[in-house]
Amino acid sequence: xATASALNDFRAFLDSHLDRELLRFTTAGSVDDxxxxxxxRLLHDTxxxxxxxxxxxxxxxxxxxxxxxxxxxxxxxxxxxxxxxGITIDVxxxxxxxxxxxxxxxxxPGHEQYTRNMATGASTADVAIVLVDGSKxxxxxxxxxxxxxxxxxxxxxxxxxxxxxxxxxDEAKFRAIEADFRALAKRLGLRNIQIIPVSALEGDNVVxxxxxxxxxxxxxLLEYLETVPLHEHVADQPLRFPVQLVVRPDRTFRGxxxxxxxxxxxxxxxxxxxxxxxxxxxxxxxxxxxxxxxxGPGESVTLELTDEIDLSRGEMLISxxxxxNSVPTVSTAFGAKVVWMHEEPLEAGxxxxxxxxxxxxxxxxxxxxxxxxxxxxxxxxxxxxxMNDIAEVEFETNLxxxxxxxxxxxxxxxxxxIDPLSNATVGALxxxxxxxxxxxxDLPALLAAAxxxxxxxxxxxxxxxxxxxxxxxxxxxxEVPVAVRALQLAGVLAIVAGAVEGATVxxxxxxxxxxxxxxxxxxxx
Amino acid sequence: xxxxxxxxxxxSVAELLTPRKMDHLRALEAESIFILREAVAEFARPVMLYxxxxxxxxxxxxAQKAFYPGKIPFPLLHIDTSYxxxxxxxxxxxxxxxxxxxxxxxxxxxAIADGANPHDLGTQNCCGxxxxxxxxxxxxxxGFDAAFGGARRDEEKSRAKERVYSFRDGNGQWDPKNQRPExxxxxxxxxxxxxxxxxxxxxxxxxLDIWLYLYAEQIPIVxxxxxxxxxxxxxxxxxxxxxxxxxLLPGEKIETVMCRMRSLGCMPCTGAIRSEADxxxxxxxxxxxxxxxxxxxxxxxxxxEGSMETKKREGYF
Numbered sequence: 001x002a003t004a005s006a007l008n009d010f011r012a013f014l015d016s017h018l019d020r021e022l023l024r025f026t027t028a029g030s031v032d033d034x035x036x037x038x039x040x041r042l043l044h045d046t047x048x049x050x051x052x053x054x055x056x057x058x059x060x061x062x063x064x065x066x067x068x069x070x071x072x073x074x075x076x077x078x079x080x081x082x083x084x085x086g087i088t089i090d091v092x093x094x095x096x097x098x099x100x101x102x103x104x105x106x107x108x109p110g111h112e113q114y115t116r117n118m119a120t121g122a123s124t125a126d127v128a129i130v131l132v133d134g135s136k137x138x139x140x141x142x143x144x145x146x147x148x149x150x151x152x153x154x155x156x157x158x159x160x161x162x163x164x165x166x167x168x169x170d171e172a173k174f175r176a177i178e179a180d181f182r183a184l185a186k187r188l189g190l191r192n193i194q195i196i197p198v199s200a201l202e203g204d205n206v207v208x209x210x211x212x213x214x215x216x217x218x219x220x221l222l223e224y225l226e227t228v229p230l231h232e233h234v235a236d237q238p239l240r241f242p243v244q245l246v247v248r249p250d251r252t253f254r255g256x257x258x259x260x261x262x263x264x265x266x267x268x269x270x271x272x273x274x275x276x277x278x279x280x281x282x283x284x285x286x287x288x289x290x291x292x293x294x295x296g297p298g299e300s301v302t303l304e305l306t307d308e309i310d311l312s313r314g315e316m317l318i319s320x321x322x323x324x325n326s327v328p329t330v331s332t333a334f335g336a337k338v339v340w341m342h343e344e345p346l347e348a349g350x351x352x353x354x355x356x357x358x359x360x361x362x363x364x365x366x367x368x369x370x371x372x373x374x375x376x377x378x379x380x381x382x383x384x385x386x387m388n389d390i391a392e393v394e395f396e397t398n399l400x401x402x403x404x405x406x407x408x409x410x411x412x413x414x415x416x417x418i419d420p421l422s423n424a425t426v427g428a429l430x431x432x433x434x435x436x437x438x439x440x441x442d443l444p445a446l447l448a449a450a451x452x453x454x455x456x457x458x459x460x461x462x463x464x465x466x467x468x469x470x471x472x473x474x475x476x477x478x479e480v481p482v483a484v485r486a487l488q489l490a491g492v493l494a495i496v497a498g499a500v501e502g503a504t505v506x507x508x509x510x511x512x513x514x515x516x517x518x519x520x521x522x523x524x525x
Numbered sequence: 526x527x528x529x530x531x532x533x534x535x536x537s538v539a540e541l542l543t544p545r546k547m548d549h550l551r552a553l554e555a556e557s558i559f560i561l562r563e564a565v566a567e568f569a570r571p572v573m574l575y576x577x578x579x580x581x582x583x584x585x586x587x588a589q590k591a592f593y594p595g596k597i598p599f600p601l602l603h604i605d606t607s608y609x610x611x612x613x614x615x616x617x618x619x620x621x622x623x624x625x626x627x628x629x630x631x632x633x634x635x636a637i638a639d640g641a642n643p644h645d646l647g648t649q650n651c652c653g654x655x656x657x658x659x660x661x662x663x664x665x666x667x668g669f670d671a672a673f674g675g676a677r678r679d680e681e682k683s684r685a686k687e688r689v690y691s692f693r694d695g696n697g698q699w700d701p702k703n704q705r706p707e708x709x710x711x712x713x714x715x716x717x718x719x720x721x722x723x724x725x726x727x728x729x730x731x732x733l734d735i736w737l738y739l740y741a742e743q744i745p746i747v748x749x750x751x752x753x754x755x756x757x758x759x760x761x762x763x764x765x766x767x768x769x770x771x772x773l774l775p776g777e778k779i780e781t782v783m784c785r786m787r788s789l790g791c792m793p794c795t796g797a798i799r800s801e802a803d804x805x806x807x808x809x810x811x812x813x814x815x816x817x818x819x820x821x822x823x824x825x826x827x828x829x830e831g832s833m834e835t836k837k838r839e840g841y842f
Contacts (some may be wrong), residue, residue, distance in 0.1 A: 018737060020548060020549045021549060021552075022547075022548075022553070091686065092685040092686045093729070094685060095731045101549075118707075119708065123709045124708075124709060231547075244562045244563060245561070245565065247594070249594050257592075259555060259558075259559045286593070288589060290589075297547075298547055298552060299547070299551075299560050300554075300555040300558035302594075312734060341706050354585040355713070356562070367583065389770075410709070415711065416709075416711045423715035423716065423717065425705040425706050425708075428708045504548065517618075
């Protein structure tokens with residue numbers, strides 16, 4: 001540190017540390033696949049283990065490594081019960097960093113009864129490592145783990161074919177497993193896969209390339225983790241900004257705090273609030289570090305809007321454009337894949353609390369469409385769901401949700417179910433699609449009035465008759481159909497002032513005339 | 526982090542069109558801010574446990590950012606064991622005043638009056654009275670249903686399994702087998718009367734992340750973290766700083782040691798490390814070459830294998 005050049009080197013070093021990306025991965029494997037050893041090996045060989053931790057492990061009463069070696073699996077087995085039983089029983093998080101990336105590992109157990117833990121670890125992962133025992137090949141649990149990885153929408157899946165030392169580093173054995181895994185991945189629709197032969201115990205192809213497997217020319221596991229592309233498309237997706245909190249320190253400032261779920265929000269951009277349908281503009285993107293011109297996925301910011309619109313926690317800002325997916329589905333009825341996580345079963349007819357982004361609603365289970373056998377992937381009939389079951393379930397909520405299909409958006413397509421009595425988190429929901437409800441009445445989606453005062457009067461008459469309606473202000477002709485569709489899905493009728501395609505223009509000089517004109521369109525007020 | 530990023534004319538044009546790159550510190554910061562906001566939106570009476578240490582300093586800065594331009598919308602609670610370093614208390618009072626936060630100090634006055642100390646009681650019992658009991662009483666006295674803590678999962682093995690929202694029963698206790706599953710960033714804040722949740726916004730930060738962030742943000746920390754010559758005794762191999770009121774054990778001799786604290790706790794149980802690192806840059810450089818974990822200088826973690834887990838079950842962080 002004494003010389004200027006040393007200080008410059010240090011600055012460069014710091015800048016490189018500050019410039020690293022964050023990658024989250026999860027590991028799935030069965031008890032004997034050597035998963036904890038693999039993670040221990042990654043930590044050890046990347047020099048992420050402290051000497052005192054290593055010393056503490058070396059003198060531990062338990063050792064499964066044999067031959068006087070340090071049992072690296074002990075570095076990750078956290079709780080006392082696990083040390084005694086020699087198994088991992090819950091999700092544990094581990095951290096390490098290389099010069100390229102910082103890594104967060106969600107280490108999840110592979111027992112059949114712990115599907116819920118794997119789903120938990122997988123929910124935030126960018127990459128899943130599925131452990132395959134090289135001496136046994138693809139087992140039912142490998143299929144189960146791969147299925148959960150695909151269900152939870154993990155963008156990249158790598159099969160680590162472990163224990164290659166036990167099969168004499170045999171290429172033919174590896175190629176057979178590789179072919180089986182490719183077939184499985186194809187069936188599950190996994191697009192980005194990688195298959196790597198490793199020995200966690202000996203360290204082959206984990207961090208350093210193996211001299212024992214010259215026939216393998218692909219990346220080591222660490223090289224793969226350091227280079228796999230991250231967050232490729234989230235910024236290109238349509239804007240979703242769920243409002244977390246209204247920040248109102250004094251009468252001069254009212255801001256909407258939240259994390260950008262997808263897309264990019266820019267200062268000056270036109271946005272629409274859901275469910276009100278009100279259109280406004282982003283005045284400022286406020287942060288402690290100064291205003292931003294733009295904020296992308298994952299950024300926590302506070303938006304100040306140009307108009308005083310009604311907007312609160314649980315609502316959402318979007319940016320409709322000509323693209324059909326620019327508006328989320330707004331619905332009170334939808335189907336979702338459910339991972340059931342509680343001993344008390346899910347039953348049709350029961351009502352739970354549902355939390356999706358910052359929105360909490362009541363959700364009734366309408367029906368269980370089918371249960372998925374996680375080993376055979378067959379669809380089976382079911383009247384209830386037990387812990388660790390995965391099923392397609394239809395729900396109806398008391399208030400509309402604004403969502404995208406989970407496969408399109410891992411933030412707005414995800415939800416949890418909470419038991420309203422015990423408050424336990426009982427299920428994870430991956431929303432598929434809206435389903436139609438029989439109860440919706442047949443009002444037109446859009447009404448046009450000759451001028452703005454008349455539009456306002458139509459809204460009042462509709463409101464008095466118990467219909468939800470809003471007057472659209474300031475939308476361009478292109479945007480109107482999108483807003484109307486969003487509102488229609490929410491069960492809200494849109495009214496515009498002036499002529500617009502697809503609607504007859506209402507005109508009347510008094511209420512009686514207006515009511516008659518509405519009646520002609522089948523609207524009773 | 527803006528202090529380190531180059532600013533030039535060309536980048537400001539690109540800035541109009543594209544958001545900033547999410548490096549790992551910015552991603553961690555955004556996640557922590559999300560957690561802080563979520564808890565403030567959903568809990569009736571949150572409080573932030575403020576330990577005066579480096580992690581608390583980071584957590585406090587994140588809270589300032591999360592609610593900007595508003596003020597931090599909850600009080601800070603410091604559990605004072607009466608054994609904290611005088612430099613910590615001085616720093617606490619100055620800093621809290623400077624940023625305009627509300628501070629509550631809670632002590633187990635009865636145990637302190639009875640002379641609770643680690644030499645006679647052992648560290649487990651002493652922590653139980655002065656930290657855990659005082660914390661539970663302090664939370665109850667304030668009627669707090671959620672408490673932010675600066676614990677990180679990388680500190681110790683039993684913390685690796687901790688949720689971001691850590692559910693505590695009516696007695697403030699933690700049951701590792703009865704934690705709510707936590708998926709995505711959707712946190713369950715539902716409670717029955719008497720139950721509470723400890724919220725850990727720094728769960729995914731490592732010790733290095735904390736120091737890099739302190740450096741990038743230029744956040745003030747207690748001067749004890751920086752090396753200088755200090756008076757100390759060597760007690761069971763640990764460098765124990767001495768103050769006028771320090772009780773010397775038979776045969777102990779005060780010497781001057783160039784040292785600093787790597788983590789801050791109570792005076793009798795937190796040792797210093799020999800170090801020349803007197804700036805944040807030097808601390809980070811030293812940390813990267815370190816091969817020993819930061820809790821190593823804490824007597825409480827070494828009592829027995831799994832001792833942290835025992836403390837957590839009882840209600841400690």
